[in-house]
Amino acid sequence: MSRMIAFISHDLRQPLTAILANAELLTRPNISEMERMDFYQEIRWDVDRINELVSSLLECSKGRDSLRLAVGNIVKTVEHAIRMTCARQEFHRIVIKHHHKGRAVGWFDCSRLERAVVNLVLNACEAVDPGSGQIVIATTGRKDTVEIDVSDDGPGIPAMVQASVFRPFVTYGKAQGNGLGLAIAKKIVEDHGGMIRLDERCETGTSFKITIPFASPR
Ligand SMILES: Nc1ncnc2c1ncn2[C@@H]1O[C@H](COP(=O)(O)OP(=O)(O)OP(=O)(O)O)[C@@H](O)[C@H]1O
Ligand SMILES: [Mg+2]
Missing domain, CATH: 1.10.287.130 (Signal transduction histidine kinase, dimerisation/phosphotransfer (DHp) domain)
Structure with missing residues (x-):
């Protein structure tokens, strides 16, 4: 404390x-x-x-009880997150692509999951070359889960920082980082009963993977 x-x-x-x-x-x-x-x-x-x-x-x-689960469309949520990030003048020239496969509609808290995706996309935008950076978001809706992968072609995360990136106040290489973006993303994902991880096998750039339960609306 x-x-x-x-x-x-x-x-x-x-x-x-x-x-x-x-x-x-x-x-x-x-x-x-x-x-x-x-x-x-x-x-x-x-x-x-x-x-x-x-x-x-x-x-x-915010506690877990503040989660507002409702029927939502993951494609719309991710696309809104992309628009929120692209609105920043300094990221205008970065290319952000989104691909989706499978089911798009399920139960989740749209605005909080959007916050988690925005935090990942913002980090990617801050890491890549502002004139030629590429970010790819892939979403896959399966029977019971949805996966959200955010990958970029930036410099990657140094090995010594990788283990602690999800801890609050861990920031590295940024003049104004609070070190809260990934801690918040992790909390939101875990409040949904899901998991977030950094893909350590990624040889170039950085890739984060979110998996959350994705119950079908009845
Ligand atoms: N896509 C990425 N490429 C390179 N480094 C990254 C990437 N994502 C996260 N990091 C590293 O992980 C650290 C922690 O990220 P986090 O989002 O939690 O904090 P922050 O971006 O420094 O500050 P805040 O998000 O609170 O403004 C970053 O400072 C950065 O060093
Ligand atoms: Mg951040």
Whole structure:
């Protein structure tokens, strides 16, 4: 618990310090209009970071009882997750493909499973080349389960980090990572009674595999 509070405090203090510094710069006399906009943008950006962290922490704190199982279409869920990620300007040139086989309709919590897929796709977008990166999402609906594979052609995850990627606050190689994306994905998948794993046999890039129970709607 105290380790967690230390991580959260650190992640909150960084943007708060930056906000204070930029707010003080804004009070200086004789700053140009351009400088004023720059200071304002920095503040906006740091507030967004704090908001993202708070949303991630709230997502982590949701219990299994908050799961809202309903009839959903996995193809629609994945495609919505792709649209959410592609909306970011910096990922516009990355190619994200989605293939589906088998049954598409089953029982799951659409919005929470979408969050898990978004977290995997965001990591893939952050890892690949922004001008030529390729991400493939393959979904397969079987009799009782649905599988979701998210693969990218990025640099892969270093062996020393692989074992701990699903742990909260484990982040590596990112200036602004909170280390919560995969912990949240794991929690959502396990709340569904499913499993998530990193494909360690993957020789190039990175591949994550989700399997969740997928009961047929009656
Ligand atoms: N597709 C990927 N390619 C390369 N490295 C990855 C990939 N997915 C995850 N990782 C590694 O695993 C770490 C943990 O990922 P996770 O999503 O939990 O945290 P984060 O992306 O650092 O921060 P957050 O998601 O909270 O913003 C990342 O920092 C990164 O080093
Ligand atoms: Mg992440």
